[in-house]
Amino acid sequence: MANPQHLQMREDIEKYQRMAGVKSDSFRDLEAVPHWRAYETGVQHYKVDEYQEAVVKLEESLKEALLALEDCRALCEGPWEDETEEEIQPGLYEAVAAHYIQVLKCRQQCVLDIATKPGRVSATEDFIPSHFDLLQFAYNQVGNQALAAECAASYLLFYPMDESMLEKMKYYQTELGEGVSVTARENIYHYVQQSLKEKKLIYYAVEHLGGTFNDPDLWTSDELIPESQKQKRREDQEKQRLENLDVEQPEQRGPLFFEGLTITQDSRQLNGSQRVVFDRVLTDSECKDILRLAKLAQDGAVNWRDAKLLLQASEKSRKIVQSYFTPGKKLHFSFTHLVCRTAVEGEQDDRMDLSHPVHADNCLLDPEGKECWKEPPAYMYRDYSGILYLNDDFKGGELFFTELNAVTVTAQVRPKCGRLVAFSSGGENPHGVWAVTRGRRCAIALWYTLSQERAEQERLEAEALVKQRDMEQEKQPEDKQHQGLDDSGGTSPEPPVPKERARSTSQRHKLGSESPQQPQELRVRDEF
Ligand SMILES: O=C(O)CCC(=O)C(=O)O
Numbered sequence: 001m002a003n004p005q006h007l008q009m010r011e012d013i014e015k016y017q018r019m020a021g022v023k024s025d026s027f028r029d030l031e032a033v034p035h036w037r038a039y040e041t042g043v044q045h046y047k048v049d050e051y052q053e054a055v056v057k058l059e060e061s062l063k064e065a066l067l068a069l070e071d072c073r074a075l076c077e078g079p080w081e082d083e084t085e086e087e088i089q090p091g092l093y094e095a096v097a098a099h100y101i102q103v104l105k106c107r108q109q110c111v112l113d114i115a116t117k118p119g120r121v122s123a124t125e126d127f128i129p130s131h132f133d134l135l136q137f138a139y140n141q142v143g144n145q146a147l148a149a150e151c152a153a154s155y156l157l158f159y160p161m162d163e164s165m166l167e168k169m170k171y172y173q174t175e176l177g178e179g180v181s182v183t184a185r186e187n188i189y190h191y192v193q194q195s196l197k198e199k200k201l202i203y204y205a206v207e208h209l210g211g212t213f214n215d216p217d218l219w220t221s222d223e224l225i226p227e228s229q230k231q232k233r234r235e236d237q238e239k240q241r242l243e244n245l246d247v248e249q250p251e252q253r254g255p256l257f258f259e260g261l262t263i264t265q266d267s268r269q270l271n272g273s274q275r276v277v278f279d280r281v282l283t284d285s286e287c288k289d290i291l292r293l294a295k296l297a298q299d300g301a302v303n304w305r306d307a308k309l310l311l312q313a314s315e316k317s318r319k320i321v322q323s324y325f326t327p328g329k330k331l332h333f334s335f336t337h338l339v340c341r342t343a344v345e346g347e348q349d350d351r352m353d354l355s356h357p358v359h360a361d362n363c364l365l366d367p368e369g370k371e372c373w374k375e376p377p378a379y380m381y382r383d384y385s386g387i388l389y390l391n392d393d394f395k396g397g398e399l400f401f402t403e404l405n406a407v408t409v410t411a412q413v414r415p416k417c418g419r420l421v422a423f424s425s426g427g428e429n430p431h432g433v434w435a436v437t438r439g440r441r442c443a444i445a446l447w448y449t450l451s452q453e454r455a456e457q458e459r460l461e462a463e464a465l466v467k468q469r470d471m472e473q474e475k476q477p478e479d480k481q482h483q484g485l486d487d488s489g490g491t492s493p494e495p496p497v498p499k500e501r502a503r504s505t506s507q508r509h510k511l512g513s514e515s516p517q518q519p520q521e522l523r524v525r526d527e528f
């Protein structure tokens with residue numbers, strides 16, 4: 001459950017299911033926690049308009065979550081175990097204050113604990129308040145306005161100025177009649193009051209005694225936060241807002257600067273959003289040259305001119321993606337990768353397996369939860385993906401897009417020389433590759449980021465190297481220049497290509513298997 005992408009485990013479960021005597025309730029998720037199970041079921045009912053069932057499950061989830069919260073908070077009362085402070089010998093009052101603040105911070109963090117799905121690392125935002133938003137709507141749908149109003153009032157305890165909820169509240173009050181008093185749930189009132197008191201103390205301590213506090217709640221009112229902390233919080237929120245803006249921009253198309261380039265399919269034709277197929281990005285002879293590079297790199301010898309061509313081809317793709325999706329900021333390379341997949345020997349008929357399992361490029365796909373988790377080890381900073389294909393003399397190996405469930409295929413793209421498929425890298429674009437059943441399929445896989453800090457350093461170095469070499473060649477006499485251009489290894493300076501051998505063992509690309517810290521320029525490798 002926590003690793004829904006784990007193909008081996010999925011296969012094993014299917015195998016067990018086929019065994020005699022094994023029933024569906026023989027499978028138990030030992031990591032499951034009651035409130036998460038209820039929450040997910042509740043949200044699923046809600047999404048398909050089954051409000052009666054949604055109400056039951058969401059109430060259960062809320063009750064269980066509050067119990068889990070209390071358990072977690074109680075565990076904060078233990079002895080103080082801060083090894084980093086061991087050296088310092090504080091006075092009694094300082095020690096008491098430090099201990100108490102630590103307990104308070106620990107209690108506050110419990111919200112994150114319960115809002116984090118087992119097996120995940122990032123918490124669902126506004127986990128408790130969102131229950132009331134869902135519940136007020138669901139109760140209204142099943143005709144229980146009194147409870148809908150109570151839930152709306154409970155939500156307003158967290159966000160008293162929320163305009164849309166205030167509107168709803170007015171509506172419920174009118175429906176119920178002015179004489180009927182509507183109050184929030186008492187336990188939620190206490191929960192909010194207590195949490196606010198704790199926050200007040202913590203912020204006081206941060207301001208006067210130092211330290212930091214990462215408030216886990218989004219609903220904390222501004223008045224409570226000291227000026228010094230507010231600034232930081234504002235900056236964080238602004239950064240977050242800008243990041244979201246970048247990726248969630250509506251599709252608006254900029255001009256394409258390259259002659260001959262065609263848009264073969266857009267998002268509508270590919271049944272999704274932020275997807276596109278371009279053709280004629282490369283000519284046949286350019287594909288051939290880069291393919292030769294794939295072959296040579298395998299043998300540890302790389303032609304300088306082909307390496308430069310690869311850099312140019314990927315830069316051209318970057319410009320195309322940038323101008324097509326117009327994300328409002330410069331796109332930087334985050335990873336460049338020349339990859340070939342070769343058919344395995346033997347029986348190929350009716351193969352239904354995948355050369356690359358369904359995944360999203362910047363988040364961890366959770367087909368059961370119909371979500372995509374932006375958390376490590378996913379490459380969260382990847383914003384756009386591009387795959388520039390180099391050949392079509394193979395069988396199988398189509399790229400396909402699916403819905404979030406990872407099984408409903410929404411579009412398929414057949415690779416060919418000069419075809420560039422580009423798409424936003426998030427959960428809106430799960431994709432995979434069918435098995436290559438004959439021949440060898442080569443492509444340049446490219447990922448782009450809007451974050452300058454995440455730009456691929458090796459690529460910048462390689463570009464600088466090319467520039468430097470070009471300048472040196474300009475200075476050289478004519479005859480020597482030609483020699484340099486046609487040079488395939490030998491006397492020329494080292495091209496920016498690793499001389500490692502492509503791996504020859506059967507291997508599948510696994511999301512998160514490459515270390516983001518050590519990207520290598522122009523990686524060349526074989527997959528099967
Ligand atoms: O080769 C392809 O068509 C897609 C590869 C891919 O999705 C990836 O490497 O993340």
Ligand SMILES: [Fe+2]
Pocket residue numbers: 359360361385431
């Ligand atoms: Fe991918």
